[in-house]
Amino acid sequence: MNKLQLCRYFLQQKMGVKVSRLLTRQQKKKRVVVVGGGSFELDMSYITNRILAMSFPAELMRAMYQNPMIQVKAFLQKKHPRHYKVYNLCTEQAYDPSLFNNLVERFPFDDNHAPSIQMIKEFCESVHSWLSSDPKNVVFIHCMAGKGRIGLMASCYLVYVGMLADEALPVYADHKGSTNYLRVMTPSQRRYVNYWRRSLTFPDGCLPEVSLPKPCSKELRRIRLFDTKSVESIFFVVSELQEVTGDIYRSPVDACRNFCRKVRKNCGFGNSEIEEEDTQKCLDHYFCDKTVKVAGDVCVTFYEKNIGGRLFYVCFNTGFIENDVIQFSIAELDKVGTKGNSVAGSEFRLEMLFSSANDKTNDSMTES
Numbered sequence: 001m002n003k004l005q006l007c008r009y010f011l012q013q014k015m016g017v018k019v020s021r022l023l024t025r026q027q028k029k030k031r032v033v034v035v036g037g038g039s040f041e042l043d044m045s046y047i048t049n050r051i052l053a054m055s056f057p058a059e060l061m062r063a064m065y066q067n068p069m070i071q072v073k074a075f076l077q078k079k080h081p082r083h084y085k086v087y088n089l090c091t092e093q094a095y096d097p098s099l100f101n102n103l104v105e106r107f108p109f110d111d112n113h114a115p116s117i118q119m120i121k122e123f124c125e126s127v128h129s130w131l132s133s134d135p136k137n138v139v140f141i142h143c144m145a146g147k148g149r150i151g152l153m154a155s156c157y158l159v160y161v162g163m164l165a166d167e168a169l170p171v172y173a174d175h176k177g178s179t180n181y182l183r184v185m186t187p188s189q190r191r192y193v194n195y196w197r198r199s200l201t202f203p204d205g206c207l208p209e210v211s212l213p214k215p216c217s218k219e220l221r222r223i224r225l226f227d228t229k230s231v232e233s234i235f236f237v238v239s240e241l242q243e244v245t246g247d248i249y250r251s252p253v254d255a256c257r258n259f260c261r262k263v264r265k266n267c268g269f270g271n272s273e274i275e276e277e278d279t280q281k282c283l284d285h286y287f288c289d290k291t292v293k294v295a296g297d298v299c300v301t302f303y304e305k306n307i308g309g310r311l312f313y314v315c316f317n318t319g320f321i322e323n324d325v326i327q328f329s330i331a332e333l334d335k336v337g338t339k340g341n342s343v344a345g346s347e348f349r350l351e352m353l354f355s356s357a358n359d360k361t362n363d364s365m366t367e368s
Contacts, residue, residue, distance in 0.1 A: 042067050042075060043146055047154050047171065050131055050138045055146035056090060057099075067142075073099060076140060083136040087127070089143040089153060091249060108249045112148055112335060114192040114315045116241050116250050116297045117199070117212055123153055124160040124196075128207070152189040156196045160208060165197040186334040188315035195320055213319025217357035219291040223300070224353075225260055225283040227345035233261045234283055234302050234311065234343065241297040252299055256292040260285045260302075281345060293357050294318060300352070304339060311340040314350065324354045 043055045044067070057073075058066035076084045086104045088094065092111070097104035107123045109115035115123075131137050143149035151169075158168035169190060185193075200208040223236060237257050241250035260283035301313035312333040316326060328350045330336055336344075 042071060044075075047158075051127075051154060051157070052138060052140045053146055053150045053154060054140060054142045056093065056142055056144045057095070059095070069095070069099065076100070080136075080138050083134060084138050084140055085130045087123070087139055087141045087153075089141065089149040092144055106248060107153065109149065110252070111144060112186050112189075113299065114152065114186075114188045114297065117192070117195060117317055117319070119248070119250070120153070120156050120192065120196050121199075121210055121212060124157050127157050128160065148185045148189050151185045152192060155185075155193045159193065159197050160200065162202060162208075165194050169193060187332045188313075188334050191316065191332075195317055198320070213317065215295055216319045216321075217293055217295040218318045218321065218324070218354040219287075219293055219357050220256070220352060221287055221291060221355055222351075222353040223260055223285045224263075224351045225302075226349045226351065227281050227347040228283050228343050229281065229345050231283070231304075231343045233259045235259050235305055236285070236303070237301045238292055238294065239299050239301070240294050241299075250297070255294055258285055291355075295357075302340075309339060310335070311343060312336040318354075321354060324356075325351065326354075327351045 045053050047053055054067055054072065056062070056066050057069045059069045084100075084103065086100045088104060088106045089108060091108040094106070105126055107115065107119055109119065127139050130139060141150050141154060155165070155168040155171070158171060159165055163171070169185070199210055199212050201211065202208050220238065225234065228234075235257070236259070238255045239252040240255055242253045243250055263282040263284040295318055297315065297317050299313055299315045302311045303309050304311060312330075312335060314328055314333050330341070330344045330348045333340070333350065
């Protein structure tokens with residue numbers, strides 16, 4: 001029994017069943033990699049022969065159930081000496097870049113969420129620059145658990161070098177030991193992979209040309225939840241990612257907090273593309289007095305009440321909204337658990353209606 005295994009044993013004895021289950025679950029994710037006569041027990045996978053995905057390289061107590069920093073360093077030095085670069089996608093935790101010879105670059109965004117489109121562009125260009133500079137170079141990408149955030153960014157890079165989005169997503173899932181990429185990334189993360197693909201054109205024999213959507217300010221006119229059940233109102237928060245001076249991390253900033261409530265009978269549906277239906281099953285918020293302006297990368301989160309009890313959320317970019325209306329089924333929303341499913345009927349959908357920020361023609365929309 002080596003020192004790490006001995007520490008795990010005493011931690012299990014002291015902390016009890018919950019910690020024991022956690023350690024057992026994490027151990028199942030790890031695989032033994034043999035390099036040059038040495039073996040390394042790591043939660044790691046090669047997406048391609050030059051792109052590695054790992055969970056967080058941890059120290060101290062976290063090393064009991066995540067990749068121990070000392071083993072990660074030893075593996076990279078032995079397997080890819082002087083030819084690796086580390087990409088850290090975490091917001092939760094950082095480490096001294098000198099641990100990896102200062103070959104570390106951060107592209108942080110929140111767990112189970114999507115980054116800005118601009119960050120995806122910068123990440124892909126950085127990875128491609130490093131891999132192109134030497135045929136021996138590899139990249140080691142990690143987030144905290146080694147799943148969704150890596151899946152999004154690695155898939156975007158595979159798309160950047162010519163793979164279709166529908167091909168890139170299963171490639172990553174397969175190397176994480178899953179037969180279903182839907183379980184590896186959230187719907188919004190998969191949505192952003194497709195956004196990225198739509199931003200690229202591929203001249204023959206050349207790198208793709210990147211055409212990100214122009215900054216597009218929209219006024220949110222209405223949020224409506226169709227086919228809800230067992231609920232009178234739902235609280236929502238609209239936030240957008242905003243730049244912070246001197247920090248690559250874009251923090252979500254609240255633009256609006258309010259409630260969707262039961263729709264009045266005989267309400268008008270304005271410019272909505274949905275035909276009028278049983279309003280007793282709908283919850284609605286119409287911004288009749290003060291619209292909410294949003295631009296770029298937006299997240300809308302729904303709660304049971306104004307404190308706690310999150311139901312689900314959705315991330316999108318205003319530059320990809322067509323005809324000023326977007327709709328999502330329950331399968332296209334993020335982190336829908338038991339509570340989220342409990343308020344959603346079989347035909348549930350979320351609809352958001354927008355207008356251009358400088359378009360005043362919709363002010364005459366029928367109030368509902």
